[in-house]
Structure formats: C-alpha cells, structure tokens
Amino acid sequence: MVPLSHILLLSVILFTLGAAGFIIRRNVITVFMCIELMLNAVNLAFIAFSRRLPSLDGQLFVFFVIVVAAAEAAVGLAIIVALYRNRNSLAIDDVDSMKL
Amino acid sequence: MELLLLLMLLPPLAGAALNGIFGHRFSQRLVSVIGCGAAGLAAVFAVLAALTSHLGPDTPPFVHSYFTWIQAGSFRSDFALYYDRLTLIMTLVVTVVGFLIHMYSRGYMEHEGGYYRFFCYLNLFLFMMLVLVTAASYPVMFVGWEGVGLCSYLLIGFYFPRKSASDAGKKAFIVTRIGDAGFTVGVALLFWSFGTVNFPELFPKIAALGLGDQEHTITAACLLLFLGAVGKSAQLPLYVWLPDAMEGPTPVSALIHAATMVTAGVYMVARSNVLFVHAPEALKTVSAVGCLTAFFAATIALCQNDLKRMLAYSTISQLGYMFVGCGAAVFSSGIFHLMTHACFKALLFLAAGSVMHAMSGELDMRIMGGLRRKLPITFVTFLVATLAISGVPGLSGFFSKDEILAAAYNGPLGSPWLYWLLTLTAGLTAFYMFRGLFLTFCGKSRVPHDLEHHVHESSSKMTVPLMILAAFSVVAGYVGIPEVLGGSERFDRFLEPVFGGSQSLLTSSGVAAAHTSSELALMIGSLTAAGLGILLAYWFYLKSPEIPEGIATAFSGAYRTLVNKYYVDEFYNWLIVHPVVVGSRKFLWQFVDVGVIDGAVNGSAEATADIGQVLRRIQSGNIRSYAAWVLLGAVGWLGYLLLR
Numbered sequence: 001m002v003p004l005s006h007i008l009l010l011s012v013i014l015f016t017l018g019a020a021g022f023i024i025r026r027n028v029i030t031v032f033m034c035i036e037l038m039l040n041a042v043n044l045a046f047i048a049f050s051r052r053l054p055s056l057d058g059q060l061f062v063f064f065v066i067v068v069a070a071a072e073a074a075v076g077l078a079i080i081v082a083l084y085r086n087r088n089s090l091a092i093d094d095v096d097s098m099k100l
Numbered sequence: 101m102e103l104l105l106l107l108m109l110l111p112p113l114a115g116a117a118l119n120g121i122f123g124h125r126f127s128q129r130l131v132s133v134i135g136c137g138a139a140g141l142a143a144v145f146a147v148l149a150a151l152t153s154h155l156g157p158d159t160p161p162f163v164h165s166y167f168t169w170i171q172a173g174s175f176r177s178d179f180a181l182y183y184d185r186l187t188l189i190m191t192l193v194v195t196v197v198g199f200l201i202h203m204y205s206r207g208y209m210e211h212e213g214g215y216y217r218f219f220c221y222l223n224l225f226l227f228m229m230l231v232l233v234t235a236a237s238y239p240v241m242f243v244g245w246e247g248v249g250l251c252s253y254l255l256i257g258f259y260f261p262r263k264s265a266s267d268a269g270k271k272a273f274i275v276t277r278i279g280d281a282g283f284t285v286g287v288a289l290l291f292w293s294f295g296t297v298n299f300p301e302l303f304p305k306i307a308a309l310g311l312g313d314q315e316h317t318i319t320a321a322c323l324l325l326f327l328g329a330v331g332k333s334a335q336l337p338l339y340v341w342l343p344d345a346m347e348g349p350t351p352v353s354a355l356i357h358a359a360t361m362v363t364a365g366v367y368m369v370a371r372s373n374v375l376f377v378h379a380p381e382a383l384k385t386v387s388a389v390g391c392l393t394a395f396f397a398a399t400i401a402l403c404q405n406d407l408k409r410m411l412a413y414s415t416i417s418q419l420g421y422m423f424v425g426c427g428a429a430v431f432s433s434g435i436f437h438l439m440t441h442a443c444f445k446a447l448l449f450l451a452a453g454s455v456m457h458a459m460s461g462e463l464d465m466r467i468m469g470g471l472r473r474k475l476p477i478t479f480v481t482f483l484v485a486t487l488a489i490s491g492v493p494g495l496s497g498f499f500s501k502d503e504i505l506a507a508a509y510n511g512p513l514g515s516p517w518l519y520w521l522l523t524l525t526a527g528l529t530a531f532y533m534f535r536g537l538f539l540t541f542c543g544k545s546r547v548p549h550d551l552e553h554h555v556h557e558s559s560s561k562m563t564v565p566l567m568i569l570a571a572f573s574v575v576a577g578y579v580g581i582p583e584v585l586g587g588s589e590r591f592d593r594f595l596e597p598v599f600g601g602s603q604s605l606l607t608s609s610g611v612a613a614a615h616t617s618s619e620l621a622l623m624i625g626s627l628t629a630a631g632l633g634i635l636l637a638y639w640f641y642l643k644s645p646e647i648p649e650g651i652a653t654a655f656s657g658a659y660r661t662l663v664n665k666y667y668v669d670e671f672y673n674w675l676i677v678h679p680v681v682v683g684s685r686k687f688l689w690q691f692v693d694v695g696v697i698d699g700a701v702n703g704s705a706e707a708t709a710d711i712g713q714v715l716r717r718i719q720s721g722n723i724r725s726y727a728a729w730v731l732l733g734a735v736g737w738l739g740y741l742l743l744r
Binding site (some may be wrong): 019022023092093095096097098099100 | 716719720721722723724727728731
C-alpha cells in the first residue's frame with residue numbers, strides 16, 4: 001500500500017504548482033491549465049482519502065469535480081476566444097479595463 | 101340646543117373654507133355675500149340660542165359633547181360646548197358686533213387687494229372666537245385661543261408686502277405665545293392636581309373645597325392662566341404687540357383688537373371665577389396688573405399723534421379696567437364693561453377707518469381738523485362713542501365704568517387705591533379721547549392742500565354700521581342701571597348664577613374688604629374726573645391751542661418719554677430681542693447648525709469618501725493581483741480553521 005501521506009504530499013505539491021502557475025504565468029491558456037491542475041490535485045486527495053477510509057463518498061465527489069471542471073473549461077475557453085478576438089492578445093495583464 | 105350651537109359655529113367655518121379655497125374666482129359681491137352671510141347666520145343662531153335656552157336662575161349650564169377629541173390614559177378631552185348665561189352674553193356680543201364689522205368691511209375693503217382673503221380670515225376668526233367662548237373645557241378653549249391668535253397674525257400682517265406689517269404680525273404672535281405658554285402650564289397643573297380640565301367636572305370639584313384648601317396649587321394655576329390673559333389681552337408687560345397691530349386694516353383693529361380677541365383674557369378669568377376666588381392672592385394680582393396697565397396706557401395715549409395708536413392704548417387701558425373688575429371679585433362688572441366697550445370701541449375704530457378713508461390713508465391728527473363739516477355722520481358717531489368711553493352719564497360707558505369703580509372700592513377684594521387710580525385714569529381717558537375728537541373733527545382745518553379734495557363722507561355701507569353701533573353704545577348700558585339711580589341692576593342679577601357662588605364664598609368667609617362707601621359718592625368722584633378731563637381738553641385744544649405746545653416744550657423730557665411710549669419697545673429689544681438674534685446667529689446658526697450638524701453630516705460623507713479612496717486600490721483591474729488575493733484569502737481561512 002502506498003502510504004496516505006505520500007499521495008497527499010503529491011496532491012499538495014500539484015496544488016501548489018498549480019496555484020503558483022496561476023499567479024505567475026502570463027498566457028491566459030496557461031493560467032487555465034494551472035486551474036485544471038489545481039482541480040486535479042484536489043481530485044487526487046479525494047481518491048486517496050476514499051481509498052483509506054472505507055467510503056465511496058470521495059470517489060463520488062470526484063465525479064462532480066470532473067463534470068464541473070469540464071463545464072468550466074468549456075465556458076472559460078469561450079470567454080478566452082472572445083477576449084482574444086477583441087484584444088488580439090493572450091496576455092492576462094492586458095485585461096485590465098475593469099478598474100476604478 | 102346642541103344643533104343650534106353647531107349651526108352657530110359652522111357658517112363662519114364654512115364661509116372661511118369657501119372664500120379661502122374658491123374665493124379667487126368669486127366676484128367681490130359673492131365673497132361679501134358669503135362672508136357677511138356667514139357672520140349674519142352666526143348672529144341669528146346666537147340670538148335663537150339665547151331665546152330658546154330658557155336658562156333660569158337654577159338651571160344647570162347646558163353641556164353637550166359632540167365627539168371624543170383626545171383620549172390618552174386618564175386624560176380625556178371631548179369637543180364639548182358649554183352654554184350658560186355668560187356664554188349667552190359673549191356669543192351675542194361676538195356675533196352681533198362681528199356681523200356689523202363684516203358689513204362695514206364691504207365698504208372699507210372695496211378698493212384694497214385681497215378682498216376674498218380678508219373675508220376668509222375674518223370668518224375664520226369669528227369661528228375660532230365662538231369656539232373659545234362656548235368651550236366646555238380648557239383644551240377646547242385653547243383651540244379657540246390659538247385660533248384667534250393665528251387669525252390675528254394673518255390679519256395684522258394682511259398687507260404683508262410692507263415690512264412693518266409683517267413684523268407687527270410676528271410680534272403679536274410671539275408676544276402672545278409667551279402668555280400661551282403660561283396658559284398651557286396652568287392647564288397642565290390643573291389636570292395634575294385635580295385630574296380633569298373639563299368645566300362641568302372641574303368647577304364643582306373646586307367649589308366643594310373650602311377657602312384655603314390647596315390654595316398654593318390653585319394660586320399657581322390661576323397665575324399661570326392669568327399670564328395667558330396678560331398676553332392675549334395686552335396687559336403689562338405683554339401689551340407691546342397691540343399698538344403695532346394697528347398695521348392691519350381698520351376693521352381688523354375694530355373686531356379683533358377692540359371688541360373680541362383681546363377680551364378673551366377677561367372672559368377666561370370670568371369663566372374660571374370658581375378657581376380664582378379660591379386664590380385671593382391671584383385675584384389681587386389681577387387687579388393690580390389691570391389697574392397699573394390702565395393708568396400706564398392712559399398716560400401714553402395722552403401724547404400720541406396717530407389716531408389709531410391712541411385708540412390702541414385706550415383699548416389696553418380699558419381692558420385694565422375689566423381686569424380690575426374681575427380682580428375685585430365682581431366678575432359681572434368686568435363682563436358688563438366688556439360688553440359696552442365692545443360697542444363703543446369698535447365704533448371708535450370704524451369711525452377712525454372712515455376718517456382714514458377720507459384722509460387717503462393719513463392718520464396723523466396734527467394734520468386733521470375741522471373734519472366734522474365734511475364727515476358729519478362719522479363725527480356724530482365718534483362723538484357718541486367718545487362720550488360713552490369718557491363715562492358721560494346717559495351712555496353705556498357710564499354705567500359699566502361706574503360699576504367697575506364701585507367694585508374697585510366696595511368689592512370683596514377691592515381697595516380704595518384701585519378706585520383712586522382708576523378714577524384718575526378715567527379723567528385721563530376723558531381728556532385724551534376728547535383731545536382726539538377735537539384735533540380730528542373740530543377747529544380750523546389743518547388738512548394739507550393735496551388731501552383736501554378727497555375728504556368726503558363714507559358710503560352707507562360704512563356709515564350704517566357706525567350708526568347701529570352708536571345706538572348700541574347708548575342703550576347697552578341700560579341693562580345694568582345701578583340701584584342708586586333707581587335701576588334694578590338687571591345685568592348683575594342675570595349673571596348671578598354664574599358668579600354668585602364665587603362672590604358669596606369670599607364675602608361669607610371674611611376675606612372681603614371691610615370698606616364700603618356709598619355708590620353715589622363714588623359716582624360723583626368719577627364724574628368729576630371725567631368732567632375735568634373734558635374741560636381741560638376743550639381748553640387745551642379748542643380755546644388755547646398754544647398751551648399744549650407750551651407744556652410739551654416746558655416738560656420736554658417727560659413729553660418725549662410719553663411720545664416714545666416709555667421706550668418699552670427699545671428696552672425689550674435690548675433685553676430680549678437683540679440677545680436672542682445675536683445668540684441665534686453666532687451660536688445656534690454658525691456654531692451648532694453649520695459647524696456641528698453640517699460638519700458631522702459632511703464630515704461623515706468625507707470620511708466615507710476617504711475610506712473608499714483607500715479601498716479602491718484593491719480593484720486595480722489586474723487579474724493576477726485578484727488571483728493572488730483570492731489565494732491569500734483561501735490560505736488564511738484554511739489556516740484559521742485548521743489551527744483554531
């Protein structure tokens with residue numbers, strides 16, 4: 001058996017990588033990929049716990065997360081396309097007109 | 101009876117409403133029909149009520165409650181009306197004199213602006229005054245009290261574009277307000293001490309008390325109520341509004357400031373006779389104030405050159421007489437004088453209005469003279485009224501003044517001092533009234549050339565009421581012929597059910613003054629004073645006109661003091677008005693209103709804006725910083741949850 005802590009550690013590392021990338025990266029699509037990475041890290045954690053505890057709830061919730069991630073990806077990519085068509089740039093720093 | 105009283109009250113109110121709301125579209129004819137018609141109906145129903153009231157000597161007063169007005173805990177005040185013999189007299193005086201003045205105004209106000217507004221206010225005043233005299237409780241009386249104060253303000257300031265007129269209106273209202281404050285506190289004190297302020301409940305309660313029970317409370321309440329009367333009836337020290345009130349149209353001066361509103365104070369004291377007799381100290385205060393006021397005002401009237409001002413001070417003086425009558429606990433004498441005074445004083449003012457019309461608005465007696473040739477009817481009626489007010493035998497004023505002088509000397513709380521000062525005042529009254537008559541109507545004409553052409557007798561719309569009032573001024577006194585002259589004092593006996601109990605309480609308990617004197621002797625005293633006054637006036641102003649000028653220059657200090665009304669207005673200005681204005685401007689306005697309140701409001705707005713300025717830096721538009729904040733928040737929250 002792989003110890004639980006290993007899987008959780010991996011999950012944490014993945015999440016941190018995703019969060020860091022989310023903040024650091026300039027390209028919008030890369031940011032999106034980081035978001036997906038964070039979601040998948042969370043999925044991993046859920047599976048780990050589901051395996052450890054005699055409970056299927058974790059795996060069930062993973063289904064939800066995957067569905068939501070997919071929907072969100074669809075919508076998000078549509079927004080990105082619209083954004084690109086308007087500004088001709090995929091740099092996230094160029095989307096700054098909603099400021100006071 | 102309850103219907104009749106309602107029918108008496110409603111026409112003036114309806115007339116005021118109709119003229120007020122729709123009057124601007126009515127013709128002058130329609131406005132006067134509504135206005136005078138309403139007053140006429142009120143008079144008719146007052147007479148009907150008087151005739152059908154069947155108030156025998158032992159009949160209890162008629163009380164009817166129309167609807168519950170205030171009900172708060174144990175305090176209950178209904179809109180209830182009270183009708184006894186005193187009410188009968190007051191309603192007749194108010195409605196009949198009021199009606200005559202309404203008729204006079206048809207002619208007087210014909211060429212002035214705001215015709216419908218005038219009649220609206222006049223009708224409203226009539227309604228309020230009737231509420232005052234028929235009220236069955238102090239709160240309802242106060243409604244009428246304040247209502248007449250309001251109408252007085254509106255009518256004094258009728259020519260409001262003129263600053264002096266609007267100032268006079270404000271002055272009247274504010275000064276009487278001081279009195280009203282006293283009145284309100286007095287009523288509250290009565291409620292607190294006796295649990296009721298309705299006359300049918302309160303008076304029997306107090307009448308059942310012995311003399312001396314609860315004397316301090318009752319005295320305090322009476323003095324406070326009297327303060328209200330001091331304001332409303334222009335006694336010392338709150339009389340200053342009445343001379344200024346002459347800014348209003350002359351019918352207003354006649355109705356409100358001669359015949360009715362200013363007599364409200366006297367009526368109130370008479371109505372509360374049950375309370376006052378249980379507080380002899382209060383009654384003595386009433387007499388003292390009345391006597392001093394009578395004398396004081398008469399001295400000022402001596403040197404006035406404006407016809408209406410002189411009449412105004414004369415009114416203040418005569419009101420003092422009425423209060424002395426009440427204060428000596430012979431309330432019927434005060435009411436008797438009220439009744440006769442209403443007739444001849446209204447007549448004097450209306451005649452003055454006629455003179456004013458002839459003189460194109462000029463009222464300075466120094467440039468009149470010889471007007472009797474061109475204004476015969478006005479002259480004769482003015483002469484009748486002057487004879488009446490001077491107490492010349494045969495006319496109404498003689499009988500009522502004589503009764504007051506007798507009361508001052510012989511009454512339960514009278515004193516010789518009162519009598520002598522009042523007699524001196526009577527001499528002064530005769531003097532200045534005849535001075536006015538001679539300066540205005542007799543002698544050579546001093547009218548300037550440009551005004552002379554316009555001098556003409558007034559139309560019958562104005563002279564007929566003058567003549568009717570003159571007739572009343574003669575006969576109104578005959579209801580109270582004293583026994584010494586063979587009469588039966590019917591007036592006093594008529595009001596005996598109202599006042600008798602109070603008077604006998606004082607006489608029987610030995611509080612009554614011990615000095616009496618033959619009424620005949622007193623009469624001779626006053627007649628002598630009046631006669632001297634008239635002769636002196638004749639000598640000074642008809643035979644040797646240089647004498648008054650000589651005296652004025654010889655005693656110029658005293659003369660100037662009197663002409664300037666003892667500088668009382670200037671004193672009040674210095675003492676009260678100026679500090680209040682400066683305090684309001686410097687402290688209340690600049691510091692509290694602008695500094696504190698505006699400062700707080702504006703300051704909190706500015707503080708909010710400043711905080712907002714700081715917070716807006718979070719919304720930078722930079723998505724990565726938003727992301728960073730979200731992450732930071734999530735980490736912080738999670739940390740808090742895990743570590744607590």
